[in-house]
Amino acid sequence: MLYSQLFASALRSLPGRELPTAVEALIESSFAISRARFWILRDQPVRDASGLRRFRRRLRRLLAGEPLAYILREKEFYGETFRVSPAVLVPRPETELLVEKALELLGREALTVLDIGSGSGAIAVVLALRSRAALTALERSRPALAVLRRNVARFGLQERVRVTAGDLFPRRRGRFRMIVANPPYLSRRDWRRAPRTVRRYEPRPALLAGPRGTEVLARIIERAPSRLEPGGWLLLEIGQGQRRAVQGFLKSAGLKEIDCVKDYAGIERVIVAQKNDLS
Ligand SMILES: C[S@@+](CC[C@H](N)C(=O)[O-])C[C@H]1O[C@@H](n2cnc3c(N)ncnc32)[C@H](O)[C@@H]1O
Numbered sequence: 564m565l566y567s568q569l570f571a572s573a574l575r576s577l578p579g580r581e582l583p584t585a586v587e588a589l590i591e592s593s594f595a596i597s598r599a600r601f602w603i604l605r606d607q608p609v610r611d612a613s614g615l616r617r618f619r620r621r622l623r624r625l626l627a628g629e630p631l632a633y634i635l636r637e638k639e640f641y642g643e644t645f646r647v648s649p650a651v652l653v654p655r656p657e658t659e660l661l662v663e664k665a666l667e668l669l670g671r672e673a674l675t676v677l678d679i680g681s682g683s684g685a686i687a688v689v690l691a692l693r694s695r696a697a698l699t700a701l702e703r704s705r706p707a708l709a710v711l712r713r714n715v716a717r718f719g720l721q722e723r724v725r726v727t728a729g730d731l732f733p734r735r736r737g738r739f740r741m742i743v744a745n746p747p748y749l750s751r752r753d754w755r756r757a758p759r760t761v762r763r764y765e766p767r768p769a770l771l772a773g774p775r776g777t778e779v780l781a782r783i784i785e786r787a788p789s790r791l792e793p794g795g796w797l798l799l800e801i802g803q804g805q806r807r808a809v810q811g812f813l814k815s816a817g818l819k820e821i822d823c824v825k826d827y828a829g830i831e832r833v834i835v836a837q838k839n840d841l842s
Pocket residue numbers: 651652653654655658679680681682683684685686701702703704707729730731732745746747748768769770779
């Protein structure tokens with residue numbers, strides 16, 4: 564069998580939703596070859612038997628609905644490659660909007676930032692790489708913490724990103740110039756309606772917040788003022804239709820919404836709020 568035939572038959576077996584790039588990625592990882600090499604080898608017979616076995620195993624997992632990122636054990640986010648496992652959420656493109664906004668506000672100053680629910684560390688690592696900020700990456704799940712530590716070390720950021728276990732806020736006192744979070748924000752109903760691959764493979768505590776979906780957002784906002792410096796920013800990723808509720812929480816906490824960023828589908832996705840300069 565030629566590589567081109569392997570590619571074509573794999574593509575035929577997929578139920579339409581998968582892109583040729585997913586099959587290319589599986590071939591590259593299974594045979595340990597680059598994309599360029601794959602195109603050079605296209606018309607050559609496949610001689611690597613163990614690579615072929617690996618490819619078939621991985622293709623079966625993809626066909627069963629497992630996210631490609633878990634099969635490859637990595638995911639690209641903001642131009643960087645992160646290790647992922649089923650212990651962490653697969654970083655999503657819409658979260659790049661939160662990162663973009665945070666970088667805009669941080670500028671070139673060496674400010675302190677808390678990332679709540681860091682997961683793979685995608686947000687914290689990119690902020691550390693692209694700004695001069697000192698990060699605290701906080702996570703509650705033990706298995707997720709292991710992935711987080713691994714990513715921080717892979718990027719050589721142990722000095723800039725302090726990894727800590729906790730429930731929303733670090734136990735150690737201290738205020739931050741910026742708090743960012745992509746917290747769980749699905750309601751029970753959203754969870755039931757989420758794609759099967761999400762429900763089956765992604766960690767439920769990373770996504771499901773409670774009956775309403777806004778429970779974790781409410782807890783973060785309520786406590787944020789006491790952990791923000793005067794004039795500090797709070798950036799939150801939110802779910803579809805949650806802006807109104809979030810505005811209510813912000814008002815009760817005495818924080819001011821200063822921006823709302825829509826995602827590529829036009830959904831209000833990132834809320835930026837600020838603490839009063841004097842408090
Ligand atoms: C939606 S995921 C976001 C992961 C990562 N920040 C990202 O954007 O890809 C939410 C993360 O928050 C963590 N988490 C949930 N509840 C938490 C809590 N009470 N305290 C700390 N982390 C929590 C979950 O384990 C999960 O890793």
